[in-house]
Amino acid sequence: MTIDDRQLNELIVESQDLQVDALRGMRTTLPDLADIREDRRRQPVNPDEIIRFNANRRQLFRTVSKAGAAFGTRGLLAGGFGGLLATLVASPARADEALDIQILQTASSLEKLAVGTYEAALGLPFVKNGTGQAFTTIRAFAMETMSQHDQHKKAFQDQTTTLGGSPQDEPNPTFQEVVNDAVPGLTDPIKVVDLAATLEKVATDTYLLNLSALEDGPAKALMGSVMGVEAQHLATLRAVKALLEGNALDLITVPPAGPAVDLAKLPGAAGSVAFPDALEQVGPVAEPESGAK
Amino acid sequence: MSPNPETETETETSALAQMTGARVSRRRFLVGSGAVAGIAIVTAACGDDDEDDAADDAPAGGGAASGDLAVAKLAAGLEILAVDAYTAALTAATSGALGAVPAAVATYVATAKAHHEEHRDAWNAVIAGAGEDEVTEPNAALKPTVDAGLAAAKTVGDAANLALTLENIAAQTYLSAIPALTSKDAIMQAGQIQIVDQQHVAVLRFALGMYPVPEVFQKTDQAATA
Numbered sequence: 001m002t003i004d005d006r007q008l009n010e011l012i013v014e015s016q017d018l019q020v021d022a023l024r025g026m027r028t029t030l031p032d033l034a035d036i037r038e039d040r041r042r043q044p045v046n047p048d049e050i051i052r053f054n055a056n057r058r059q060l061f062r063t064v065s066k067a068g069a070a071f072g073t074r075g076l077l078a079g080g081f082g083g084l085l086a087t088l089v090a091s092p093a094r095a096d097e098a099l100d101i102q103i104l105q106t107a108s109s110l111e112k113l114a115v116g117t118y119e120a121a122l123g124l125p126f127v128k129n130g131t132g133q134a135f136t137t138i139r140a141f142a143m144e145t146m147s148q149h150d151q152h153k154k155a156f157q158d159q160t161t162t163l164g165g166s167p168q169d170e171p172n173p174t175f176q177e178v179v180n181d182a183v184p185g186l187t188d189p190i191k192v193v194d195l196a197a198t199l200e201k202v203a204t205d206t207y208l209l210n211l212s213a214l215e216d217g218p219a220k221a222l223m224g225s226v227m228g229v230e231a232q233h234l235a236t237l238r239a240v241k242a243l244l245e246g247n248a249l250d251l252i253t254v255p256p257a258g259p260a261v262d263l264a265k266l267p268g269a270a271g272s273v274a275f276p277d278a279l280e281q282v283g284p285v286a287e288p289e290s291g292a293k
Numbered sequence: 294m295s296p297n298p299e300t301e302t303e304t305e306t307s308a309l310a311q312m313t314g315a316r317v318s319r320r321r322f323l324v325g326s327g328a329v330a331g332i333a334i335v336t337a338a339c340g341d342d343d344e345d346d347a348a349d350d351a352p353a354g355g356g357a358a359s360g361d362l363a364v365a366k367l368a369a370g371l372e373i374l375a376v377d378a379y380t381a382a383l384t385a386a387t388s389g390a391l392g393a394v395p396a397a398v399a400t401y402v403a404t405a406k407a408h409h410e411e412h413r414d415a416w417n418a419v420i421a422g423a424g425e426d427e428v429t430e431p432n433a434a435l436k437p438t439v440d441a442g443l444a445a446a447k448t449v450g451d452a453a454n455l456a457l458t459l460e461n462i463a464a465q466t467y468l469s470a471i472p473a474l475t476s477k478d479a480i481m482q483a484g485q486i487q488i489v490d491q492q493h494v495a496v497l498r499f500a501l502g503m504y505p506v507p508e509v510f511q512k513t514d515q516a517a518t519a
Binding site for chain 1: 393395396397398399400401402403404407408411412415449464467468471472473477480481482484485486487488489491492493494495496499500501502503504505506508509510511512513
């Protein structure tokens with residue numbers, strides 16, 4: 001079965017309207033950021049900022065190492081993060097660049113990677129040609145989420161430029177490697193959803209840590225705003241994965257790609273699987289310089 | 294700094310102390326709730342270097358501590374409101390007042406209630422750590438609206454829609470507050486809770502037959518103010 005074009009178009013139109021509204025709001029912050037850029041031109045290197053960055057990096061190391069060890073036991077990307085984390089932590093901070101610009105460039109690189117990964121997933125034969133409501137819903141969700149990530153990337157790029165940096169339009173090389181390693185093993189929808197959830201969690205947790213590292217209020221607002229959306233992507237993917245694992249394909253449906261889910265048929269676990277912790281627990285993250293130019 | 298916060302000396306200055314200019318023990322900060330484990334991740338990861346402590350704990354703006362405490366109190370009041378609402382929903386569901394309650398809804402309500410209890414305790418730990426009385430009352434501005442919504446709820450869908458409103462308000466309040474917070478621990482905690490509340494929103498929307506991720510950028514138009 002192919003995607004219902006009419007319903008998909010409705011979804012895309014609705015999404016575009018939301019994106020226009022959202023971008024309009026985000027661009028109102030750009031004049032503030034331009035002022036910050038002018039300030040920084042007069043004082044391009046802030047020693048306190050470098051100290052703050054290095055302190056954060058040490059803090060990040062211990063958090064990420066602990067989370068990465070736990071993550072590695074869970075399968076799909078096991079083995080990929082050990083060396084990866086060592087590389088992340090070993091690489092020196094580029095002290096000659098403003099931290100906020102690095103953070104925004106790296107965020108752009110994660111969004112670029114997400115767009116490419118969803119695009120690749122949609123091209124997998126069993127995703128592209130899968131039949132039934134579940135596959136229709138999964139494809140529609142992937143397309144919409146890809147579009148949202150592209151808008152996130154553009155917003156981060158805009159902020160980067162406004163702060164005087166060069167916009168990043170390449171995928172994050174560190175996590176691109178992780179995706180490349182995972183692609184040959186993507187043999188069923190559960191593994192695809194798991195990979196997407198992995199990237200969404202990396203983005204969510206990276207942006208969470210960025211909130212404490214960013215100096216600029218408007219940049220924090222953007223970071224937090226995108227973080228909240230990635231968290232919802234993650235929750236949705238966790239729910240979809242659980243339904244796939246339970247072979248409850250008829251329950252993977254959401255308007256406008258399909259009818260509303262039959263709430264009475266949802267298993268009890270559907271009420272908790274999307275949020276395993278009361279407070280988000282940080283897993284593997286992209287360090288600020290990992291996607292910097 | 295010791296990796297074990299329980300061994301901290303009573304005179305160590307924490308980020309929360311800097312929120313209010315007071316010196317309090319990290320023990321006092323951390324023992325309030327298991328939910329504070331999220332903060333413990335940050336503080337325990339600071340290592341043994343005193344210079345690191347200073348860098349990590351210093352408010353980004355170097356002052357204006359009272360603003361953070363105001364946010365903590367606002368957040369605690371919202372969390373109490375959510376706990377009360379979920380408790381009332383559980384009572385109504387148990388009594389049959391909402392009709393048949395699907396298994397997923399029952400699990401969700403119990404889970405979300407427990408989450409908000411942890412959030413409440415986490416913020417009250419912050420408040421108590423700053424030497425102030427914990428918040429024990431729900432947000433007064435929103436309580437009448439929630440009470441009216443609960444009284445009018447006749448179905449699971451009614452209750453879920455009310456929960457959706459509350460979760461949106463909470464998530465947007467945290468997002469709105471984060472750029473103004475000065476303590477790194479407070480920023481981290483607000484962000485950790487914002488994420489979970491946004492996930493509550495996504496699942497509620499899915500259950501109610503709505504697209505789970507309706508916005509490209511999370512909004513703040515429903516955020517509560519102190």
